[in-house]
Structures are given as C-alpha cells and as structure tokens.
Amino acid sequence: MAWRELGKRGVQASIARALSSTSQHHAVGSICPSIHEGAEKLNPDSVRCSPETFVSSMLGGFGYSEYWAKEPQRRCYHASTGWFYRRRTDEPAGLKTPKKEKFVKRDKTQAPVEAPYVPPKPQRTTKPVPDKTIEIFEGMTIVELAKRTGESISSLQSILVNVGEKVDSEFDPLSIDVAELVAMEAGINVRRLHSSEGSEILPRPPVVTVMGHVDHGKTSLLDALRQTSVAAREAGGITQHLGAFVVSMQSGASITFLDTPGHAAFSAMRARGAAVTDIVVLVVAADDGVMPQTLEAMSHAKAAKVPIVVAINKCDKPAANAERVKLQLASEGLLLEDMGGDIQVVEVSALKKTGLDNLEECLLLQAEMMDLKSRIDGPAQAYVVEARLDRGRGPLATAIVKAGTLECGQHVVVGSEWGRIRAIRDMVGKLTEHARPAMPVEIEGLKGLPMAGDDIIVVESEDRARMLSAGRKRKFEKDRLNKISEGRTEVLELSEEVPERVEMPMIVKADVQGTVQAVTDALKSLNSPQVFVNVVHVGVGPISQSDVDLAQACGACIVGFNVKTPPSCISVAATRASIKILLHRVIYHLLEDIGNLIVDKAPGTSETQVAGEAEVLNIFELKGRSKAKGADVKIAGCRVIDGCVTKSSTVRLLRSGEIVFEGCCSSLKREKQDVETVKKGSECGLVIRDWEDFQIGDIVQCMEQVIRKPKFISSESGAVRIEC
Numbered sequence: 182m183a184w185r186e187l188g189k190r191g192v193q194a195s196i197a198r199a200l201s202s203t204s205q206h207h208a209v210g211s212i213c214p215s216i217h218e219g220a221e222k223l224n225p226d227s228v229r230c231s232p233e234t235f236v237s238s239m240l241g242g243f244g245y246s247e248y249w250a251k252e253p254q255r256r257c258y259h260a261s262t263g264w265f266y267r268r269r270t271d272e273p274a275g276l277k278t279p280k281k282e283k284f285v286k287r288d289k290t291q292a293p294v295e296a297p298y299v300p301p302k303p304q305r306t307t308k309p310v311p312d313k314t315i316e317i318f319e320g321m322t323i324v325e326l327a328k329r330t331g332e333s334i335s336s337l338q339s340i341l342v343n344v345g346e347k348v349d350s351e352f353d354p355l356s357i358d359v360a361e362l363v364a365m366e367a368g369i370n371v372r373r374l375h376s377s378e379g380s381e382i383l384p385r386p387p388v389v390t391v392m393g394h395v396d397h398g399k400t401s402l403l404d405a406l407r408q409t410s411v412a413a414r415e416a417g418g419i420t421q422h423l424g425a426f427v428v429s430m431q432s433g434a435s436i437t438f439l440d441t442p443g444h445a446a447f448s449a450m451r452a453r454g455a456a457v458t459d460i461v462v463l464v465v466a467a468d469d470g471v472m473p474q475t476l477e478a479m480s481h482a483k484a485a486k487v488p489i490v491v492a493i494n495k496c497d498k499p500a501a502n503a504e505r506v507k508l509q510l511a512s513e514g515l516l517l518e519d520m521g522g523d524i525q526v527v528e529v530s531a532l533k534k535t536g537l538d539n540l541e542e543c544l545l546l547q548a549e550m551m552d553l554k555s556r557i558d559g560p561a562q563a564y565v566v567e568a569r570l571d572r573g574r575g576p577l578a579t580a581i582v583k584a585g586t587l588e589c590g591q592h593v594v595v596g597s598e599w600g601r602i603r604a605i606r607d608m609v610g611k612l613t614e615h616a617r618p619a620m621p622v623e624i625e626g627l628k629g630l631p632m633a634g635d636d637i638i639v640v641e642s643e644d645r646a647r648m649l650s651a652g653r654k655r656k657f658e659k660d661r662l663n664k665i666s667e668g669r670t671e672v673l674e675l676s677e678e679v680p681e682r683v684e685m686p687m688i689v690k691a692d693v694q695g696t697v698q699a700v701t702d703a704l705k706s707l708n709s710p711q712v713f714v715n716v717v718h719v720g721v722g723p724i725s726q727s728d729v730d731l732a733q734a735c736g737a738c739i740v741g742f743n744v745k746t747p748p749s750c751i752s753v754a755a756t757r758a759s760i761k762i763l764l765h766r767v768i769y770h771l772l773e774d775i776g777n778l779i780v781d782k783a784p785g786t787s788e789t790q791v792a793g794e795a796e797v798l799n800i801f802e803l804k805g806r807s808k809a810k811g812a813d814v815k816i817a818g819c820r821v822i823d824g825c826v827t828k829s830s831t832v833r834l835l836r837s838g839e840i841v842f843e844g845c846c847s848s849l850k851r852e853k854q855d856v857e858t859v860k861k862g863s864e865c866g867l868v869i870r871d872w873e874d875f876q877i878g879d880i881v882q883c884m885e886q887v888i889r890k891p892k893f894i895s896s897e898s899g900a901v902r903i904e905c
C-alpha cells in the first residue's frame with residue numbers, strides 16, 4: 182500500500198485496523214503522530230508498505246524499508262533513530278518496491294561528504310485543540326447554539342442530521358444532551374447549566390478537602406475526627422487514594438471530608454479534590470511550619486476559589502510553635518483572623534484529639550457564611566472522586582452528588598462512559614436507593630471505567646446515554662490525538678537538540694484511574710536531557726499478557742502500582758522476553774526504583790579527572806640517553822602524594838597552580854624497575870615526552886577519562902528529579 186492510498190483512506194483508521202490485527206491497539210495514540218511526521222517527511226508516492234508492516238516496524242524499532250524516498254531526495258532521516266536511510270543508486274525511482282535496501286548509520290564524528298540532509302522541522306499535523314467552552318441548557322434552540330459556537334445554522338443542522346436527530350424549525354427546543362452532542366461534534370467544549378426553577382433548594386453539608394504537606398498529619402486528623410484508624414492500615418504509612426467520608430459531628434451536623442494524599446506525586450488528584458470541594462482545611466505541622474506542598478495546596482485552593490480554614494496540627498509537640506506558623510502563613514499572603522483577616526485558624530493535635538471541637542465549629546461557621554444550598558429534587562449532577570475495577574462488580578465509581586438526587590435504575594453518562602445504575606452504596610458499604618447532595622456514594626452498573634474528576638449526568642434513556650457517550654468518546658479521542666501530536670512534536674524538537682537522549686518506554690498499570698494518572702505524571706517528572714521516559718500505554722487492573730506483548734513490541738518495562746502479582750505464566754513470558762516488571766505499593770519506592778533504572782540507562786557524560794598527583798623532589802639528568810636522538814634525558818624524581826600515577830595515562834605539569842605542559846609519560850620507574858603504576862606514598866622516576874624543564878616543587882598530575890552518570894535526587898517532600 183502506498184502512502185497516498187493510506188492517506189486517502191485515513192491514516193488513523195488504517196493504522197488502528199492494523200494495530201488491532203497485531204493486538205497492539207493500545208499504542209495507536211503514540212504511534213500515529215510519528216506516522217503523520219513520516220508522511221510529511223517523505224514524498225507520498227514513493228513509500229510502499231502495508232499498514233501491518235508499517236505498524237510492526239514502528240513498534241519494532243523503526244525498520245528502514247518504509248522510509249524510502251523518491252528522486253531527487255535520495256535519502257531520508259528518521260529523528261527517533263538518528264539514522265539516515267539511503268536508496269541504492271542502481272534502483273529506479275518511483276513506485277516500485279526496492280529489491281534490497283542498504284542503510285548507513287550516520288557517523289557523527291565525520292563531516293558529511295555530500296551536502297547534509299536537513300530534516301524538516303516536525304509540524305503539527307492536526308489543528309491545536311480549540312479551548313472554546315460554551316454554556317448550554319435544556320430547551321436551547323439551534324439559533325442560540327449557532328450564536329454561542331460561532332458555527333453557521335446550516336452546519337449545525339447537518340451535524341444534527343448526521344447524529345440522527347431532527348428538528349422541524351431552527352427555533353424548536355433541543356434537549357440539553359442533543360445540544361451537547363452537536364457542540365462536541367463541532368469541536369467545542371460545553372458546560373451544562375441546570376435550572377433550579379420550581380425545585381426545592383435546601384441547605385446541604387459542606388464538602389471539605391484536607392490538604393497540606395506530606396506527614397503534617399492529614400490522615401491522623403481525619404482519623405481523630407471519625408474515630409477510626411485508617412493511617413495505620415495504609416501501605417508504607419502514607420495515603421495513596423482519594424477517599425471520601427461523612428463525619429457526623431457532635432452537634433448533629435455532618436461534613437463530607439475528602440482525604441487527599443499529601444505526596445508530591447498526587448498533585449493531579451489534589452487538584453481534582455479542590456475542584457469539587459467547598460472548603461479546604463490546610464493542615465500545617467506546628468513544628469515543621471510552611472513547606473512546599475503547603476504552598477501548593479494554597480495555590481490549588483486559590484485556583485478553585487475555595488476558602489481555607491487553617492489547622493495547625495501537632496500542637497502537643499515540644500517543638501511546636503503555632504505563632505511562627507501563623508507568621509509564615511501571613512507572609513505567604515493568607516489573611517488570618519488573628520491578624521485582622523478573615524481566614525480562621527485552629528490549633529489542634531490529631532494525636533491528643535485536642536482542638537477538634539474548635540475545628541468543627543470553624544468549618545460549620547464557614548459553611549454557614551457560604552450559605553451552601555442545593556437543589557434536592559430532579560436529576561442529579563455529580564462528580565467522580567475515584568474509580569476502580571472490581572472483578573465481581575465491574576467498574577465502580579466513588580461519586581459526590583452536587584445537586585439533585587441520584588437514583589438506582591437511572592441511566593447516566595459519566596465522562597465518556599455510560600451505564601444504568603444497578604446499585605448505590607454509602608461509604609460504609611450499605612445499599613441505598615438514592616444519593617442526595619454532598620453525599621459520597623459508590624455506584625455500580627457502568628459499562629466502562631470513568632476517570633476521577635468526570636461529571637455524572639442523568640439522561641432519559643439508554644439510547645440517549647449511548648449516543649452521548651459515543652459523542653463524548655469521539656471528542657475525547659480527537660482531543661487526545663491533538664494533544665499527543667503536539668507533545669510528540671516537542672519531544673522530536675528536544676531529541677534533535679540532545680542527540681544522545683535515550684528513550685525508555687514504559688507501560689503503567691495501577692488499581693484505580695486516579696493512581697494511574699498520578700504515577701504517570703510522577704514518571705514523566707523523571708524526564709531528563711539524557712533519558713526520555715515515554716509512557717506508551719496506561720491502564721487500570723492487573724498486568725495482562727497483552728501488556729507483556731506490547732512491552733515486547735516496543736521494548737518497554739511494565740510498572741505495576743498497587744496491583745496484584747501477575748500469574749506465573751505472565752511472569753515467565755515477561756522473563757523470557759527480558760521484560761522488567763516493577764511492582765510497588767509505595768510511591769517513594771517506585772520512583773526510586775525507576776530513578777535507578779534511568780541512571781543505569783543514561784549514557785552519562787565523559788569527564789576528565791585527576792587520578793593521581795606526584796610532587797617533583799629532585800631532577801636527574803642522564804647524558805645522551807634519549808632513544809631518538811641520543812640527547813640528554815631529564816628525569817623527575819617524584820613522590821606520589823595522592824591517588825596513583827599510571828604510565829599509560831595523560832599527564833600535566835603544574836607550577837604554582839598553573840598548567841605549564843600537557844603530554845604523556847614515556848618512562849615510569851621505581852627502584853630502577855619499569856612499572857605501570859605507583860601508589861600514594863611511594864617514590865618514582867618519571868620522564869615526560871618532549872618536556873625537560875622540570876623544577877623542584879612542580880606537581881605532575883595523571884588524568885583519566887570517566888563517565889559521569891546522572892544522579893537520582895529525592896527531596897524530603899517526596900519531589901524527585903534526575904540531575905545530570
């Protein structure tokens with residue numbers, strides 16, 4: 182198949198088909214951009230391959246036969262491999278498949294004989310994702326939609342026909358679902374507006390997110406509030422999942438708490454926590470004070486326009502200094518109540534359970550000031566806090582209802598998934614028929630696994646749910662490909678600047694969606710100029726045979742976080758294919774492990790360092806002993822003062838700290854015997870080729886070439902990086 186045909190039929194469709202036939206469908210996203218770029222670099226008429234061959238070559242190390250350029254461009258270049266591919270000069274140009282190709286590796290040390298081929302700068306193959314978001318509502322007309330989207334009425338009408346819907350006139354009301362579908366097909370994001378007209382609006386409990394620096398006592402504080410002991414049960418003693426709990430206060434009021442993890446790797450989850458929350462409790466340890474993630478939490482709250490209540494924890498500790506913490510917070514711009522501002526501060530001890538009543542009062546007061554009310558009846562609007570796959574029960578989503586009532590049996594669209602709610606459970610696992618605002622529940626009955634942060638909307642029928650979910654999937658996929666295409670372009674640009682950069686493909690599997698994303702983000706933070714961590718596939722659930730197949734095809738290692746040890750048949754298959762499987766339950770350990778792998782894989786930088794130093798104590802002259810000319814030879818009588826002096830290494834001579842000569846050693850003797858090395862503390866006689874002007878007190882340094890590898894650095898807050 183020629184590229185032209187491939188292009189005609191649609192690159193993505195052909196490749197997707199080919200990928201599914203080679204069971205590599207997961208990788209389509211990361212491969213397509215390369216294909217686009219390949220297509221742009223080459224004359225489309227001249228490339229011949231089947232999609233299957235093309236895909237397997239893309240996966241299996243970028244074979245050269247697919248990169249075949251027509252006259253006059255006799256060779257082409259592939260940025261990912263750094264190889265030039267040259268056609269045989271006896272080959273006729275054109276559409277014929279070449280008989281046998283020769284390829285030459287680019288020799289970076291030598292200047293090219295012919296004018297070098299400059300690869301074209303990678304270009305975006307798809308339009309950047311439009312940022313436009315419009316507000317839609319039930320009963321809006323096509324005319325209204327056209328105004329908001331900026332599209333013509335006729336184009337929206339034809340989209341409407343394409344999605345199987347019909348209106349008699351452009352002034353007929355559309356359902357909110359159809360309006361969303363039409364806008365999405367036009368490439369525009371939507372925000373749904375729900376009318377509360379005629380509905381009962383009642384006060385609702387506040388949703389509170391506890392945030393703060395790692396180990397400042399978030400989990401302990403929630404434990405103290407709900408009188409349970411989750412902290413002790415967590416792997417490695419740190420929180421790794423987003424949880425939601427309702428805490429009934431002594432006053433009879435209730436508060437919904439989100440327990441978000443404090444580790445740096447989970448900032449994406451924290452960001453989502455802040456987006457559904459009404460109030461943020463900022464926990465700061467009284468002995469430790471304001472730390473990097475305290476500031477990060479403040480930024481999240483600020484970005485989500487959520488008010489903060491400060492809980493200064495660990496006030497029982499002898500080193501506690503609440504006043505210092507208050508001053509630090511004030512200097513970071515928090516206007517605390519004690520200092521004339523309106524941000525409430527409470528001093529607590531999660532360990533001794535002191536100050537909790539105060540905290541409770543502050544939260545309820547804050548909620549009262551915010552006058553939190555929601556529509557109680559009518560279809561629910563809710564958000565996914567977490568999602569996971571249960572072997573027996575299928576996809577499960579932890580959700581918080583924002584408005585309305587979520588009921589068993591309703592059809593819902595959750596992100597781009599859909600389903601009919603089979604069961605609703607409260608946070609202690611008890612079955613319930615419905616969920617009201619601010620109530621965290623677990624829902625069962627979805628067809629696929631949603632993402633943490635997805636919205637949940639109730640629709641009137643299964644058909645509507647399917648239609649909307651399919652439309653959202655199409656839009657999601659289009660946006661994803663656009664994003665990958667942009668990301669890939671950046672990667673190519675970077676790899677051209679740093680030709681020695683090694684790629685480290687990875688597959689990430691984790692127990693829940695939020696963790697998959699957190700781990701992927703953390704791995705990407707380990708990218709460095711020498712090693713590029715390329716996450717080729719991510720997924721929720723245990724490591725499967727298809728993960729091993731994909732890892733084999735693209736030379737990836739598999740990272741399993743909080744997943745079960747794979748069955749022995751999968752482990753054996755992985756070992757046979759030399760695929761590394763890294764299983765972890767604690768994020769620090771995972772990042773350390775991967776960091777060490779990256780350090781191993783990094784080519785490192787070559788550096789010259791001093792291996793030994795000798796001081797000249799005496800100078801001897803041997804008359805007419807030079808082998809070459811029968812001239813005199815000067816010998817430096819030295820003592821090795823550091824490291825060791827080696828005959829084969831390069832030497833340099835230092836006088837008063839200045840380098841006066843660089844060369845090599847032509848003779849090294851110890852007690853009249855020729856030797857290869859002399860260690861610290863010993864004396865030796867040394868001759869330097871082409872140098873005779875020794876002076877007593879000169880320093881002779883022996884130099885050696887070493888490869889310096891990058892270092893894996895992890896800070897106390899859990900932030901990690903690779904330092905080159």
Ligand SMILES: Nc1nc2c(ncn2[C@@H]2O[C@H](COP(=O)(O)OP(=O)(O)OP(=O)(O)O)[C@@H](O)[C@H]2O)c(=O)[nH]1
Binds near residue numbers: 399495
């Ligand atoms: N003395 C004292 N120790 C506390 C207090 N609160 C928490 N700690 C201790 O501080 C350590 C960290 O507490 P966690 O509750 O796990 O902290 P966290 O902020 O939830 O930590 P991550 O989940 O890792 O972000 C534990 O050893 C707790 O026992 C307190 O009020 N006083």
